[in-house]
Amino acid sequence: MAGHATNEIDGAILWGGKVSPFSASYGKLMMWFFLVSDALTFGGLLVAYGFSRYAFDGMWPIGEETFEALPFLGNGFPLAYVALMTFILIVSSVTMVLAVEAGHRMDKKGVVKWMLATIIGGFFFLGSQAWEWSHFIHGTEFGRVALSDGSSAVVKGEFGKIESFTVIEVGHHAHGMVAGDEITNENIDASEVDLMHAFQHAASAGHLHATADGLTITLHDGTKAKVNKEADKNLELLIKEAGSKYPVSLPSDASTRVSGEEAISEYYEALSHGNVIYGANLEQNEYGPKQYGQFFFFITGFHGFHVFSGVIINILIFAGVLKGIYHKRGHYEMVEKTGLYWHFVDLVWVFVFTFFYLI
């Protein structure tokens, strides 16, 4: 239908198809127009983030304090994971441009090889982002605490492992337990998942209690138990909102943090009052003001959605390459156009990396 209608329009009216001021095909030009509009969307999001930051009167979360975990290795690697994600995306951009280059030489084998590498890189990035989201949502072992003087603090250090709970008083709904029994990760009730989950859940619900000889916990089934936990190491409180006793800790001066015995007693007092937040959702998060969490989810989520659709488009074009459609056509411009979109995704990440994580 469309092809039929085009044939009836006089070529003289439409430049005759021979002179283009841009020397670019229709498809490529439209891809550029689309990318400019998409870049405005991302620019708008990042500027809105900047607006919220300028308008916020207080400590904004610091990237290298918030994002310092690596899979399997724990904490203490500021921005290493995000740098790895950036590197994965840059490499997949390189393999894409190599696919385009191979296409210019009509080298089908080369296009297949490099596009496949690009698709694999895209999946790697998506997997990394899934891990990062999961880590951001579940949060740290310590969480963020509201201290007795009204201040609010982020906690750094090495969380001492929870070894077991010793039953003090059996709850009404508990089965087969008697006082003095040890609850471990092996025999804990499935509804508690594991000792760590039970501990954090009890802490945020106000079911942890500080006593003279340590912490006691009340589990879902009503069981009261003593918490057997290794000592935390190097526990430090980074005050983010000042209270009547503690001023805000300066990121550039470690001596303004609360540390030592004082930090431990303040931290566990807060836990035993239920004054702790773990992880993040759209309402609150342990890292900073709620806009921070919202922008994290929206900006990285919208970018991740672009990566996802980019991978899908790459797979479709890859199928076309395998079938030989573009080879028969005499040029690989479809690979170049999907390449433009893929590079754009990398380009956006370069800006997100700087403005969300670094600065």
Place this chain on the structure above:
Amino acid sequence: MERDDVIEYSLDTHHSEEQGKKIRKKIWMVTLLLTIVTALEVALGAMVKQGSDAWFTVKILFILLTLLKAGYIVLTFMHLGDERKVLKWMVLLPYATFIIYLMFIAFTEGSAVALAM
């Protein structure tokens, strides 16, 4: 099948084996540069703490390095540097004009909101 584009329009749709060699060399050089810049940014971020004396300089440096990276991605990977001048400016100029204005107005307003709170 209908053709979705008209090939005579596009610049650089084909190139020879020797040209390809040169282009690939450039691609790998840009890769190296982008990797080094990213590593440098992370190292600087870990070394210089926010709020310290050097932080302002480092922040400006981060923004300049980001623009450098973005420039290489757009001009080399996306080939915008090899396109006709008119296409290049049609993409870059309206975007830059609008986004610089938006940044100016949003950050000015943001600061005013912080003052008013």
